[in-house]
Amino acid sequence: MKALQIGDMTVPVPIVQGGMGVGVSLSGLASAVANQGGIGVISSVGIGMSYESKGKYSRKSNLSGFIGEIRKAKKLAPNRILGANIMLAITDFDDMFKAALDEKLDIVFVGAGLLIKKPSTVTMEEFVNSKTKIVPKISSARAADLTFRVWAKSFGRIPDAVVVEGSKAGGHLGFKKQELLGETKSLIEIVKETKEVLKKYEDEFSQKIPIIAGGGIYTGEDMYKTIQAGADAVKVGTRFVTTYECDADMKFKMQYINASEPEDVVIIDSPVGLPGRAINNDFLKKISAGEKRPVSCSWQCLKGCDYREIPYCIAEALFNAAQGNLEKGFAFAGSNGYRATKIESVEEVMDDLIRGYYKASISNVKENFTKSLVF
Ligand SMILES: Cc1cc2nc3c(=O)[nH]c(=O)nc-3n(C[C@H](O)[C@H](O)[C@H](O)COP(=O)(O)O)c2cc1C
Numbered sequence: 001m002k003a004l005q006i007g008d009m010t011v012p013v014p015i016v017q018g019g020m021g022v023g024v025s026l027s028g029l030a031s032a033v034a035n036q037g038g039i040g041v042i043s044s045v046g047i048g049m050s051y052e053s054k055g056k057y058s059r060k061s062n063l064s065g066f067i068g069e070i071r072k073a074k075k076l077a078p079n080r081i082l083g084a085n086i087m088l089a090i091t092d093f094d095d096m097f098k099a100a101l102d103e104k105l106d107i108v109f110v111g112a113g114l115l116i117k118k119p120s121t122v123t124m125e126e127f128v129n130s131k132t133k134i135v136p137k138i139s140s141a142r143a144a145d146l147t148f149r150v151w152a153k154s155f156g157r158i159p160d161a162v163v164v165e166g167s168k169a170g171g172h173l174g175f176k177k178q179e180l181l182g183e184t185k186s187l188i189e190i191v192k193e194t195k196e197v198l199k200k201y202e203d204e205f206s207q208k209i210p211i212i213a214g215g216g217i218y219t220g221e222d223m224y225k226t227i228q229a230g231a232d233a234v235k236v237g238t239r240f241v242t243t244y245e246c247d248a249d250m251k252f253k254m255q256y257i258n259a260s261e262p263e264d265v266v267i268i269d270s271p272v273g274l275p276g277r278a279i280n281n282d283f284l285k286k287i288s289a290g291e292k293r294p295v296s297c298s299w300q301c302l303k304g305c306d307y308r309e310i311p312y313c314i315a316e317a318l319f320n321a322a323q324g325n326l327e328k329g330f331a332f333a334g335s336n337g338y339r340a341t342k343i344e345s346v347e348e349v350m351d352d353l354i355r356g357y358y359k360a361s362i363s364n365v366k367e368n369f370t371k372s373l374v375f
Contacts (some may be wrong), residue, residue, distance in 0.1 A: 001013075001014065001227075001354065001357055001358070002014065002232075004016075004039075004210060004212070004232055004233040005208070005210065005232075006107070006133050006135075006160050006161045006210050007133065007160055007207075009081065009106060009107070009133060011037070011038065011039055011081050011233065012037035012038075013036065013037035013038045013350065013354065014038075014227070014232060014233035014234065015033070015037075015038035015039075015223075015233065015234055015236060015350060015353060016038060016039040016041065016083075016163075016212050016214070016233055016234070016235045016236070017029065017030065017033040017038060017039065017040055017041050017235075017236060017237070017240050018041065018085070018169070018170075018214055018235050018236060018237030018240070019041040019042065019043035019044070019083075019084065019085020019109060020043050020085075020170070020171065020237055020240075020241070020332070021043035021044070021045035021046055021047075021085075021087075021171075021318060022043070022045055022046035022047075022049060022315055022318040022319040022322055023043075023046065023047070023049065023050050023247060023248065023318075023319055023322035023323070024043065024241065024246060024247060024248045024252070024322050024332075025040075025041060025042060025043045025085075025240070025246070025247060026042055026043070026047070026050070026069050026072075026073075026247040027042060027069045027070075027072035027073035027076060027247075028076075028245050028246070028247045029240060029243065029245050029246045029247050029346070030042045030069075030073045030077070030082055030083075031072075031073045031076035031077035031080070031082070031245075032076075032077075032243070032245035032345075032346035032347075033240065033346055033350070034073070034077040034080035034081055034082050035076075035077045035080055035346075036346055036347055036350040037080075037350070038081075038350065039081045039082070039083050039106070039107060040073065040077060040080070040081070040082050040083070041082075041083045041084060041085050041109060042066070042069050042070060042073060042082070042083070042084045042085070043084070043085045044062075044066050044084050044085060044086045044087075044090075044096045044100075045085075045086075045087055045090055045301075045315070046062070046301065046315045046318065046319055047062055047065040047066045047069060048060070048061030048062030048063070048064070048065045048066075049061075049065075049315070049316075049319045050065060050319075051064065051065040051068065057298045057299065057301070057315070058298060058299055059091070059092050059095070059299055059301075062092055062095075062096075062301070063092065063095050063096065063099060066084070066096055066099055067099055067103060070082070070084065070099075070100070070103045070105060071103070081106045081107070082105060082106055082107075083105055083106055083107035083108060083109060083133075084096070084100050084105055084107075084108050084109070085108075085109045085110075085111065086100065086108055086109070086110055087110075087111055087112035087113070088110060088111070088112050088113030088114070088115060089112040089113055089172075089272060089302055089303055089304075090112075090301060090302060090303070091299075091300055091301055091302065091303055092301070093119065094119040094120045094121040095121060097110075097119040097121065097122065098119065098121035098122050100132055101122060101126060101130055101131075101132050104131065104132065105132050106132065106133065107132060107133040107134075107135060107160075108132055108133070108134055108135065109135050109136075109137055109163055110134065110135070110136050110137065111136070111137030111163070111165070111174075112137075112172060112272075112274070114136065114138070114143060114146065114147050115134070115136045115147065115159075116146070116147060116150040116151070116154070118154075118155070124155070127155065128155050128156065128157050133160035133161065134159055134160055135159055135160055135161045135162060135163055135212070136159050136162060136163070137162075137163040137164075137165055137174075138162060138163070138164060138165070138174070138194070139164070139165050139166070139167075139173070139174030139175060139190070140174075140185075140190060140193075140194075141190065141193035141194040141196070141197040142197075143174075144162055144164070144194045144197055144198060145197045145198075147159065147162075148162075148198065148201045148209075152201065152204065152205070157205070158201050158205050158207065158209065159209075160210075161209060161210040161211070161212060161232075162194065162198070162209060162210075162211055162212070163212045163213075163214065163235055164187070164190050164191055164194050164211055164212070164213045164214070164231070165187075165213075165214050165215045165235070166184070166185070166186065166187030166190055166213070166214070166215030166216060167179065167180055167184040167185075167187075167215060168187065168215045168216025168334055168335040168336070169214060169215035169216065169237065169277070169334050169335075170237050170238050170277050170278075170332045170333045170334035170335075170337065171237070171276060171277070171332045172270060172272060172274045172275070172276045173274065173275050173276060173277060174274075175275065176275070177267060177269065177275040180267050180275055180277075181267065187213055187214075187215050187216060187217075187226060188225065188226060188229040190213075191211060191213045191226065191229050191230050191231050192229055192230055194211060195211060195230040198211075210232040210233065211230065211231045211232050211233075212231065212232065212233045212234065212235050213226045213229075213231035213233075213234055213235065214234060214235025214236065214237065215235075215334065216334060216335055216336060217234045217235070217236050217239070218236075218238065218239050218336040218339060219352075219353070219356045220352065220353045220354060220355055220356015220357035220358070220359060220360060221356050221357075221359070221360040222234075223353055223356065223357045223360075224356070224357045224360035224361055224364070225360070227357075228364075236353070237334055238256075238333055238334035238336050238337050239336070239340075239349055239353075240346065240349060241253060241256055241331075241333070241337075241340075242256050242257065242340035242342070242343050242344065243343065243344055243345060243346045243348075243349055244343055244344070244345055244346075245345065245346045247322070248321075248322040248324075248331075249322060249323055249324030250324070250343075251324035251325075251326060252321055252322050252323075252324060252326070252331050253343060255279045255281065255321075255326065255330075255331040255333075256279065256331065256333060256337055256338075256340050257340055257341065257342070257343070259279050259333075259337055259338040260338055261338055262335070262338055263280075264279060264280055264337070264338045265277060265278070265279055265280070265333055265334075265335055265336075265337045265338055266278060266279075266280045266284065268284060268287075268288070268330075270314055271305065271310035271311065271312065271313070271314045272302060272305070272314055273304070276332060277332065277333060277334060277335065277337075278330050278331060278332045278333055279330065279331045279333045279337055279338075280330075281326055281330050281331075282326075282327070283317070283326065283327065283328065283329060283330050284330050287311055287312060291311070292311045292312065293311065293312035293313075293317075293328075295307045295308075295310060295312065295313045295316075297313065301315055302314070302315070316328075316329070317329040317330060318330075318332065
């Protein structure tokens, strides 16, 4: 297993923990993963909700909450590799991005939209020469090509790495609902296509572009196969939810433990306008039957959201769930969200992934050896 190298940054264990909002991956989970040698990721979305009394969510508390979590994580995991996940779809993206750079986070992951414009809060000089690694999340080789082309032309540089996320991931997804209900390209296919498309940028900039692949990585064998297909690291979300260190309430984690069939994980229409994947529960059943929950909006946290039109507030529903109030919310989960049977420590999960990786690698060597004996 090779360390993940992103420019001058070496990540000993090529496992990136997926940023999970609202309040699922904060400083607790992020620092635990970082302390095990991976990249721990704080999810910035809705973070202010954990810091203010109910219903008092504001842009100001979001920013101070984010900075607070970064500082906490740095104390818990000194000199380890820490990042944040910031969604372009949130209204205060530019503020959060600047805070990540100012706080000298090692890396930022940017998803829920294509990062093709410089955030207004940083100068071109700060953006182009940022020490914080900037990594867009995409779901197709085409989106990767577009992002890298725009960066090369507009900024004279390319992103430090790329996250390729397949259709099995949890949370909001970069695929159409119809695609998700039918056949989508496998993560491995998307990794291969993206690798091919990015070759020209690697040549042009004489820079290796690491690919971090996620969506449905649950075992060491999944990790091995994905890295064999050309990824440099994997991104894991769902598997880390059922850990003691995950920042969500135990009742949230129990939604995962109590789910036992693939059908317990469903595709939903999120008020954000994107499909999402979640553990089915009474809240979601009532919403899909047409029930509406009154929305009292403290501030417009999502770009393009009109609170008068939506059946419920997604930020509030996700926050409620992470706080253990599942009557008023639901848990996002990847397609493997039904597989966990117990709560583990982050160390146990990381050890299991690493052990499974080597086991799969040994099986592969044996298989090739056996094949070589057949004439
Ligand atoms: C509970 C949960 C919440 C998530 N929240 C976010 C989020 O706020 N922003 C985001 O870009 N991705 C989010 N994701 C996606 C993860 O960061 C990760 O990329 C993905 O889950 C990887 O797939 P896996 O869960 O199959 O391992 C979330 C995933 C889960 C399971």
